[in-house]
Amino acid sequence: MHQSGPWRGPRKAAICLTMDNLGEAQDVYKGTWDKPIGTHPSITNQLPRMLDLLDKYNVKITYFIESWSLAVYPDAVKDIIARGHEVAWHGLQHEPWASLSLEEVGDKLDKSFDMAEASGIKYVGFRPPGGGLGECTSWDLMKEKGLEYISPVDQDYRWLNHLSGITILPLEWPEVDACYYMEKFDVKRAAFRKQRAVMTPTQFKEHLMNKIDLALKDEGFLSILFHPFLQTNEEKLAVFEDVLKRISNDPDIFCAPCRDAAKMVSQWQ
Numbered sequence: 001m002h003q004s005g006p007w008r009g010p011r012k013a014a015i016c017l018t019m020d021n022l023g024e025a026q027d028v029y030k031g032t033w034d035k036p037i038g039t040h041p042s043i044t045n046q047l048p049r050m051l052d053l054l055d056k057y058n059v060k061i062t063y064f065i066e067s068w069s070l071a072v073y074p075d076a077v078k079d080i081i082a083r084g085h086e087v088a089w090h091g092l093q094h095e096p097w098a099s100l101s102l103e104e105v106g107d108k109l110d111k112s113f114d115m116a117e118a119s120g121i122k123y124v125g126f127r128p129p130g131g132g133l134g135e136c137t138s139w140d141l142m143k144e145k146g147l148e149y150i151s152p153v154d155q156d157y158r159w160l161n162h163l164s165g166i167t168i169l170p171l172e173w174p175e176v177d178a179c180y181y182m183e184k185f186d187v188k189r190a191a192f193r194k195q196r197a198v199m200t201p202t203q204f205k206e207h208l209m210n211k212i213d214l215a216l217k218d219e220g221f222l223s224i225l226f227h228p229f230l231q232t233n234e235e236k237l238a239v240f241e242d243v244l245k246r247i248s249n250d251p252d253i254f255c256a257p258c259r260d261a262a263k264m265v266s267q268w269q
Contacts, residue, residue, distance in 0.1 A: 006218070006219055007160070007215075007254070008268055009261070011252050012216050012219050012252040013215040013216045013219055013221070013222065013254065014215075014253070014254040014255075014261050015222045015223075015247050015254070016061075016151075016169060016222075016223045016224070016255075016257065016258045016261050017059060017061045017224050017226070017244075017255065018061055018062045018064060018127070018151070018171070018224065018225050018226075019050075019061060019063045019064070019227065020063075020090055020127060020225055020227055021064075021066070021090065021228070021229060022065040022077070022228075023038070023066075024037070024040045025066035025068045025072075025094050026066070026093060026094035028068070028093060029068075029093035029094060038072050038073065040229070042228045042229040043073055043076050046228040046232070047228045050226070050231065050237070051083055053237075053240060054085070055083060057244040057245065058248060059244050059248050060084045060086070060256060061085050061257060062085065062086040062087075062088050063080055063088070064088045064089065064127040065077065065087055065088070065089075066094050066129075067091070067111070067112035067113075070116060070119040070121065071115065074119065077119065077121075085257065086125070086258065086259050087121055088124070088125035088126060088127065088151075089123040089125065089126045089147075091129040092111055094129040096130050097128035097132065097133070098132035100134070100136045104136070105136045105137065106141060109141060109145055113145055122146065123145070123146065124147060124149065124259050124262075125147065125149045125150070125259055125262065126142065126149075126151070127150070127152065127153075128150070128152055131152060131154060131171070132152065132154045133152050133154050133157065139163070139165070139166060142166055143164070143166060148166065148262055148263070149166060149167035149168070149169055149258060149259070150168060150169070151169040151223060152171065153170075153171045153173055154170075157170055160220075160265060161265075162265055162266050162268070167262040167265045167266050169258050169261060169262055172223075174193075174211075175207075175211060175225060177226050177227055177230050178225075178227055178230060179192075180199040180201075180203060201238070201239045202235075204239055205242055205243070208239075209243075211224075212246055216250075216252055216253070221261070223258075
């Protein structure tokens with residue numbers, strides 16, 4: 001069986017295509033950003049091309065965005081929403097979520113949701129920065145803020161499920177582009193591909209196509225993550241487009257933003 005569990009909604013399988021990280025929020029948080037605020041190259045280079053490709057194949061996604069970025073890139077956020085995509089929460093400034101204290105979580109929640117409200121956005125979904133939920137995540141606080149689902153990359157939450165009134169839409173590291181393209185993920189690469197060296201776009205594409213086939217075979221759920229800032233050449237953008245071609249043309253695939261998949265899962269309980 002597909003590791004994320006069976007899909008009992010429309011069509012054979014469900015695939016949620018997602019993006020994470022908008023601009024330089026994390027770099028500012030870490031103190032490594034040395035350029036003017038609001039000038040991240042991915043906003044003017046990669047993101048517009050990716051949004052145009054999504055339009056071309058009529059695929060709607062969920063973009064998990066740091067709340068700090070909402071006011072820094074308001075035009076980009078409005079464009080994302082105007083094209084029919086979901087904006088969900090990805091922390092305040094991509095702080096390492098699993099290492100936060102309960103008090104810090106409460107503070108990030110309050111500040112983030114105030115920023116979202118000021119931008120006219122109502123979050124219903126959350127992907128913890130860094131992937132893990134840790135012991136700091138309060139389900140009661142999440143529900144109190146109106147969150148309906150969480151999409152973690154966490155070994156303790158690998159199954160499509162509905163827990164404590166919140167739907168879990170799991171993501172696995174092998175379906176994350178950063179796990180192939182970034183040096184710092186060498187340990188994770190070694191775990192799932194027995195290779196520490198940075199991997200190629202072709203390897204990422206081959207893996208994703210196999211996972212899509214497996215999701216269909218097992219009638220399962222699959223989440224895929226592309227970071228705009230990592231789509232730095234034509235070969236990487238071609239992988240993104242090839243995935244769009246594959247999932248948009250298959251009548252057996254339910255392809256939708258996370259919020260839509262989460263609503264269906266919540267109805268199964």
